[in-house]
Amino acid sequence: MAYFPELSAFQYQIKGQPVEITMIGWLDLEHPHNTGPVSEQFLERLWLYCRNPVRQSKGFHSCDFCGPEWVMQEAERNGEKLGLGSAEILVRSNSGITYAAPDLIYHYIVEHQYQPPQEFIEAVKTAPLPFDPTQRTAL
Template structure:
């Protein structure tokens, strides 16, 4: 998995032009912002990660954990536990900005104290509200 500072242009897919901004592509050796994340935001990330968008063939492992092992997340919405590290989370803010994060972001927040940028978390809430309107 490549390392990107937050708010880089996403160019992982060689064949298509950059289309979004990177969030949460963390790697050992690079500092990242830390802080508390509200439970609603964490649950949103776990639900969006469950969609397994842009699934890759292999698995990416967290470089902060000592050994390469799969990490898992629990999605309340889908009532399901799933493995992280082979898919992305893609969210669009109400103003149309696309953000691309590895679904490992849920693990980074939960186990390594990563605090994603506020504007990304706002876009996540906007995307979730559009995707799953209240009561749906």
């Protein structure tokens, strides 16, 4: 898994346009990260983002915290199952910041008590959901 410091800025190309992205949840074993509780409302919305990832990676990332074996992580919510580790989500906050996170972020939170920065939690709770057609057009 590629590591990026929390909230670091990065330049992406989305449909040929350069976009400033803020990185969230690119964790590894060598760098400490915050832990703590998150709300169900946040998890519910984060799940919808993970179900509708923006970019599919070429390979799979496995979770460093679960061990060195290469495994695709499965997550389940409300009877739905998702394989995590092969995609990224983009969350565009109402204040215009675009956050990029690996879809494994859901697994990190549920299984490893990872607590993302508060501004990302707020963005996920208030931003338009990824299947909202207005956001599709905007990207």
